[in-house]
Amino acid sequence: MTRQVNLLCIATGHVEAVRLLLAEYPPLIDIVDEAGHTALQWATIYGHAQVMEPLLGKEANPLENDGNSDGQNVLHWGASYGTK
Numbered sequence: 001m002t003r004q005v006n007l008l009c010i011a012t013g014h015v016e017a018v019r020l021l022l023a024e025y026p027p028l029i030d031i032v033d034e035a036g037h038t039a040l041q042w043a044t045i046y047g048h049a050q051v052m053e054p055l056l057g058k059e060a061n062p063l064e065n066d067g068n069s070d071g072q073n074v075l076h077w078g079a080s081y082g083t084k
Contacts, residue, residue: 007031010039010055013048022058029060038064044077 009017021028032038040060043051056062062074072080 007033007039007042010042010048010051011046013043013046013051015048015050015054018051019054022054026058029055029058040064040074041077044074045081047081 009021018028028039030038033042037045038060040052040055040062043049043055065071065073070076
């Protein structure tokens with residue numbers, strides 16, 4: 001399972017694909033991109049609340065900071081991008 005496929009499903013809002021990936025590949029919760037952004041951060045950036053739900057249900061950490069010097073978490077990203 002590639003990191004890019006997982007993040008693509010999350011970024012594009014394919015909730016059923018994300019649910020299947022989480023069921024078959026639980027470490028999906030911990031993947032990050034090259035900049036250190038988590039799966040939950042990507043779902044937040046793109047405003048996919050329906051994808052955020054299964055990630056949070058599998059205990060994705062909303063307070064985890066991104067991997068760059070900004071140190072932003074999901075709350076910062078949601079506020080910045082107007083995610084509801």
